[in-house]
Amino acid sequence: MTHLTRRAAMAAATVAAWGAGGALAQGATRLNVVAFAGASNLVIWAGQAQGHFARHGVEVALELTPNSRAMATDLYAGRYDLALTSVDNIVAYNEGQGEARLPGPSDFAAFFGVDDGMLSVMAAADVADLAALRGRAVSVDAMTTGFAFVLREVLGQAGLAGQVEWVAVGGGAQRLAALLEGRQAATLLNTPLDLAAEARGFRRLARGRDAVGAYQGIVAAARRGTLAAKREALVGFTRGFRDSLVWLDANRAAAAAILTARANMPPPVAARAATALLDAERGIFRDLRIDEAGLRTVLRLRSKYAEPQRELTDIARYSDPSIRAAALG
Incomplete structure (x- = not known):
């Protein structure tokens, strides 16, 4: 058996043994997670x-959400204990700028960070550059939350402000499907969805x-009461x-195998995604940090594009660093 064959076999065994390594610790606390x-x-x-998770006394039940409106509504209602979502969604709802109408004031707070979005503008093969999007349809999750303002900034810098048709489609999986079906010319996708499109x-x-x-x-976020x-x-x-x-990080082949098994990604794409x-x-x-400079960029873009318009500067309003400090300190 070659070295590569052994690695592939080990990765396959990892996926085949799903659940065997995840036996729950006795008395584990269930956390309902939406992402x-x-x-x-x-x-x-x-x-x-x-x-x-089980070794730290937690049972994680993960569900995927179709869009940011459902995420915010369900998190507020207590259907989920925490969400893995863009921090812009947290800011939007705390500022009363979200698209879903919540029963009361939002009290969402991020408690650790995951990434910088890993965002790319992905377009149909016949779109040569950003300028070629003029007059064509581009999709976002929702017009006032998520990563919509990143896409607006990218297009604005390209001189396309007011020059495209905006369509609210839903989360990344929904936008990828719409792009593949030709319903829009471009959208903003995160990794690994960008690689699937590519x-x-x-x-x-x-x-x-x-x-x-x-x-x-x-970020990982929850209501402050939670x-x-x-x-x-x-x-x-x-x-x-x-x-x-x-x-x-220590088991890259297994990481790729998990993406193949759980995200239905072809092995070559899964390998590229795991590397990215x-x-x-x-x-x-x-280090699961909430990047302060990155959060200030989120507030800057929201101050520029969100309605009702207001200047946002206080990054402490949207996070609680004590959970991460207790976990990793």
Whole structure:
């Protein structure tokens, strides 16, 4: 058996043994987690399979949401204990700028960071550059939340402000499907969805980080009441997430196999996705930080584009660093 064959066999065994390594610790606290298609799911899938969350007294039940409106409504209602979502969604709802009408004031807070969004503008093969999007349809999750303002900034810098047709489609998986079906000419996708589009012949026109600089993308967030009531479990979740990330970094072939099994990605694309997600500089944050400079960029873009318009500067309003400090300190 060759070295590559042995690695493939070990990776396959990891996926085949799903659940065997994830036996729950007795008396584990269940956390209901909602997320979008993206980087954080790889970490959770691996953590469930390898028992990283269970070792810290947590049972993680993961569901995917179709869009940010459903995410905010369900998180507020207590259907989920925490969300893996863009920090811009947290800011939007705390500022009363979200698209869903909540029954009362939002009290969402981020407690650790995952990535900078890993965002790219992906377009149909016949779109040569950003200028070619003039007069064509581009999609976002929702017009006032998520990563919509990153795409508006990218297009604005290209001289396309007011020159495209905006369509609200839903989360990344929904936008990828719409792009593949030809319903829009372009959209903003995160990794690994951008790689799935690229593998189908779609074109990368721009990277979000090149246009906006430092940016805080996905975070783990909960209602402040949940942060207090389930503090011990959330500390355990943070530790399990960190341990799962460490394991993935040391088991790249297994990481790719998980993406193939759970995200239905062809093995070559899954391998590229695992490499991108686990890149020490541009991938998932090893220290789970909430990047202050990145959060300031989120506030700057929201101050520029959101309605009702207001100047946002206080980054402390949207996060609670104590969970991460207790877990990793």
